[in-house]
Amino acid sequence: MSDSDAGERVPADCPGCNARTAHEVLKPGGHATVRCTECGHTHKIEIERPATTDVDVIVSQEGESYPTSLAANPEETVEVGDEFVVDTEAAIQQVRVTTVELGEERRVEEAQLGDVETVWTRVVDNVGVNVTVHPKDGRHDETRSLKVHVPGDFEFVVGDVERFGDDEFEIEGVQVRDEAEGYRREKFDHEGDMVFAKDVKRVYARDETTTAWSAW
Structure with a gap:
């Protein structure tokens, strides 16, 4: 209680x-x-409260992973794509479930928390998004990659021109992450299509930087 x-x-x-x-x-x-x-x-x-269980949670961000735990009702269900808040050593962060593990590396899409050994997650309140930028003249051998850091609810819209520091590019397509929900397809390339940053696997864009293009 x-x-x-x-x-x-x-x-x-x-x-x-x-x-x-x-x-x-x-x-x-x-x-x-x-x-x-x-x-x-x-x-x-006297108000009775349901019993709770401590569930191990692995939080991934920018290629690093660290453990924390979550006190929850063992009868509640967790599934891939769920989002919740965890308190980590770094900060209080919003995360999304990427894998539910029952033990002995047995992975499922969903399960009751009382049966779960580890919940694997990634941070979605602030994210790094990979962008592939093609030069204006279409020379694919000079394509470059960069990473931009934005809030998870930042909107990437096909056809929009975005500027991050010295980089300016027009969005031509957006690839969606496997666990993202609510999207009709995995890649969007029609003008006006929008994907939230936390759901983006990769952005494809055309360089709009005003300085001369250089592979160096």
Whole structure:
């Protein structure tokens, strides 16, 4: 059992209504003071909380991985693509599930947290996005790669011209990550197509930098 929060609503048996109704928590504590939302009767109850389990979480960011843990209801389900917040040594970060591991390297798309050994994730609140930039004249042997760092909800739109530092390019296509949800296909190349940065596997663009092109 753990303390509740003031203003929270919990189900409880009401001696005024002689029925089980929703109650508003007035004073949190071991024996919380609550008020029935049906008849207004105020009384004390002990609020039961579901048991929790500590789940190992591996967080990946910019090629580095580090462990943390998450206290959760063992009956809750986790699946690839889910997003949640974890507290790591680096910061409080928003992550997305990339792999659910049950043990002995057995990986599944979803499972109850009580059965999970490790949840593998990657940071999605701030991300590094790989961009392949082709020169204006179409010489593919001088294609170059760069990485831009943006918030996870930054929008990459096909046809838009973006500038990052000394680099300026027009977006020609966007490839979507495997675990990203809500997209009709894996690659978008029609003008106006939009993909959020946290869902991007790679951006393909045409160089628009005003300085002379150089492979060096």
